Amino acid sequence: MLTKRIIPCFDIKNGRVVKNVSFLTNERDAGDPVELAKIYEEQGADELVLLDITATDENRGTLLDIVRRTADQVFIPFTVGGGVSQVDHFREILKAGADKVAINTAAVKTPQLITDAAKRFGTQCVVVSIDGKWDDGLQDWIVVIHAGKKPTELRVIEWAKEVERLGAGEILLTSFDQDGQKSGFDVELTRRVGEAVKIPVIASGGAGEMSHFYDVFTEGKADAGLAASIFHFKETTVTEVKKYLKERGVAIR
Template structure:
């Protein structure tokens, strides 16, 4: 079994890190450079940066913020938000990103995944998928534009399409669980890992240390992502890694 990754997520809005519940009611958390430095010192395996308002506001992605962070930290950075063309990807990679997360733009133009994978390599292209459970259809629905615009896409179908197009990793967020601190949506990740064979990063719902252990014991996802519990000091990366090690979950030292 490959070592599992622990990844803090920084949702950025106009240069500041924000956190909400179910994608709304955002609270200012702080400066992205300072927060990224703190996570690197704690031993985070990677960082994810998402510009959560770029798509809705039709802005380009935040290269200045990424350049500032990349000059101070040396762990891998995945960056998403406001990326609509190869030029946007190139600008972010040049600024210091290691991986590019495509979300809404990929839904509108799946060929963007293929273009990015061909130019920069599959390992560089992450398809970020925000999902909400639809009980009336008994399926997970893809939602775009920072959780504001439902689509008619089934999340499992879209995950397979994205991987076929060249996505080397999936970052899948449960909107139902996001910010609730009630645990990860295990059924979602069990269903996803059954239909795709690329690494999956699980996001949304972590509230206590046992949630990480449960995620890795009950599913075969490759990484657990969290924001609130790390931003507000409920948990630290060393605490999570120590707990996982004690439960015989392989981790990166």
């Protein structure tokens, strides 16, 4: 049985970790990314995700200095995203010490980038982030890009199948509607995507208590659960979440 992963997420802006609600700008400062990374490693986090949340809108690259400093201080795998729009950006981020690179808006605009990066660096390095928002008119989830600001005509489940076909090794699936709400992951969305693809799916958006991880692992069939505010603001710890899940029979590393 494959074990489930617990992954703290860092939304980085101006060199600091911040947390928004549904991608809006009412952010709270959560601290220094490198210091937080060391704390989460000590708590038993399986991986980390670092997202430079304003890089795409500001048309600049990822903050490589933070990537290097994180790689110097922690020894668990971490994924970096934000502002990645060409294969050379993958090379720079991986060379700086990251294990995987996440792309979102660029994948939608240039799907060939997924294939090109996978061929050059291996599928295990390519994570496609998909931000899904429920559309009442379509009665389906649509893909939104540019940090949730721009809707597309893509349907989430079909896009997930396509990114797998193109060479993605993993999907980071965020519910726009649940992000920051702390009322639970979008279990149905996660399950639908997980059933549609064979690559791992990381559930993101909505974690507010330990039971939410149990729900998304058992009902949502997620391979990993990603959270930010409940860890950053010390509402619980990675250690406590893993203990809770293990006691309930969930296979945890």
